[in-house]
Amino acid sequence: MNELDLLLSTLFNVGDHAELRGPRFWGLTQSLDVATLIIDRDNLIELANEPAHRLLALSDLDSECRRMCEFLGEPGQVFLDGVRQQTDDPYASFFRSYLVDQTGAANQVAVFAHAMHRDSLVTGSMLLFIVPGHREAALLHALANAGSRDDFVANFLRLAREDERKRIASDLHDGLGQVLTMLKFKVERALLRLDRSDVDGSRLLLNEAVRDLRGAVDDVRRISNQLRPTMLDDLGLLRTVQSLCRQCQAAAPQLAIELDVPESESDLPPTLKYVVFRLLQEALNNVIKHSRASRVLIYMRLHDGQFSIGVEDNGQGFDSRGILSGKTCLVGIGLNSMRERTEGANGRFSIQSEPGQGTVIAATWILNVSGSKHRAMQEQVMRITASPPAIQPDIDLNEQSPSVPR
Numbered sequence: 001m002n003e004l005d006l007l008l009s010t011l012f013n014v015g016d017h018a019e020l021r022g023p024r025f026w027g028l029t030q031s032l033d034v035a036t037l038i039i040d041r042d043n044l045i046e047l048a049n050e051p052a053h054r055l056l057a058l059s060d061l062d063s064e065c066r067r068m069c070e071f072l073g074e075p076g077q078v079f080l081d082g083v084r085q086q087t088d089d090p091y092a093s094f095f096r097s098y099l100v101d102q103t104g105a106a107n108q109v110a111v112f113a114h115a116m117h118r119d120s121l122v123t124g125s126m127l128l129f130i131v132p133g134h135r136e137a138a139l140l141h142a143l144a145n146a147g148s149r150d151d152f153v154a155n156f157l158r159l160a161r162e163d164e165r166k167r168i169a170s171d172l173h174d175g176l177g178q179v180l181t182m183l184k185f186k187v188e189r190a191l192l193r194l195d196r197s198d199v200d201g202s203r204l205l206l207n208e209a210v211r212d213l214r215g216a217v218d219d220v221r222r223i224s225n226q227l228r229p230t231m232l233d234d235l236g237l238l239r240t241v242q243s244l245c246r247q248c249q250a251a252a253p254q255l256a257i258e259l260d261v262p263e264s265e266s267d268l269p270p271t272l273k274y275v276v277f278r279l280l281q282e283a284l285n286n287v288i289k290h291s292r293a294s295r296v297l298i299y300m301r302l303h304d305g306q307f308s309i310g311v312e313d314n315g316q317g318f319d320s321r322g323i324l325s326g327k328t329c330l331v332g333i334g335l336n337s338m339r340e341r342t343e344g345a346n347g348r349f350s351i352q353s354e355p356g357q358g359t360v361i362a363a364t365w366i367l368n369v370s371g372s373k374h375r376a377m378q379e380q381v382m383r384i385t386a387s388p389p390a391i392q393p394d395i396d397l398n399e400q401s402p403s404v405p406r
Helices: 003-013 017-021 023-032 050-056 069-083 133-144 149-195 199-227 230-235 237-251 270-291 320-325 335-344 371-384
Strands: 035-039 045-048 094-100 106-115 126-132 256-260 295-303 306-313 347-353 359-366
Touching: 003 023, 003 126, 003 133, 017 023, 023 050, 035 050, 045 050, 069 094, 069 106, 094 133, 106 133, 126 133, 149 199, 230 237, 230 270, 237 256, 237 270, 237 295, 270 295, 270 306, 270 335, 270 359, 320 347, 335 347, 335 359
Parallel strands: 256 295
Antiparallel strands: 035 045, 035 126, 094 106, 106 126, 295 306, 306 359, 347 359
16 A cells, blocks of 8 residues: 555545645645646646646746646647546546656656546546656556545555554664664673773773663653653543643743643543644644744633643744635644544544734544444544654653643
8 A cells, every 4th residue: 555545545535526625635645745736627737736846847836827738748638638528437537648847858657637526528627646657557556446435544544554664663773773783882892892901991881882772762762652652541641741741841941831721531531532642742842843932821621521622822823724725735734633633533623823823723522422422433533543643742751740830
């Protein structure tokens, strides 16, 4: 399973074509680095993601009022016109060609075109995926195995797990693996010096090795906490969030962090606690990295069978309406990840922000559900928590101080 399997499964299982212009789908194409465009009935480019701009060697402004046949030539024009005819054969929407970019360079590519808003005769807009020629087989495989909506969800979660495994493998190889290799060399050199009765030299190398070992232990703890903080299981959600706030405060002393939480978390389903913690972790990380805020409020509230959380800052803000309408995309700061986690746990997610007016991120869940609906919620929460968030602050959550001043 690869990124093309996921994109085509998503495409074939999205019921509303308006969603194909929305931030979540375009954020997915961007994060998977697949060139994606929407063209109108005259083949003019309406939307193009960053990989498409790179492929065509175009800037955002250059792509306006450009026709795809300029890049795909006359065979591409014939292909696009053919796709506009009614057909149930998905392979009729597949095309191999040479694409000539803005600089005049020719590259072999494979194109998949999906007709949008069909009527009785022709369609208007079309969605295009374009991949390099060497990925043609992967595109055909994805086209043949797009599958059902259940397959799509399974593929999405499988890809998230694979990405997480790659990240862990990279951390182990580039971080812990390098440290252990250096430790091996230092211990061997220390033994050689001992053989030569150079006790002082051996002691120096062993002291360095001990310091390196401490760093290795910290690396293991960091990787473990990114998967699931042990403090969440040992002390509960409230104490873990309090610890998170303390450590964020230490990392960003210019930021005043206020915490408003209930006295007890006993009414909160255990399966929801991990989702809530990851949401707050990502939101705080975004505040520290992007908001330029001087104050942030984190709240958790239980009232009338509902549980809600929120993160409010007084930072620089952004155009949240542009985010929600799909005109802009901030996948890099984890908004899509937070939305998916919330909705995957049967919750409602919202963002309110204006440039210069700060940001409010909130999520709400209904808790007074029972029977099969409650079990279904638990199952969905367990599935969505299988993948850690896209952004992880580099902080240690094993520190277990008892409380945060309220």
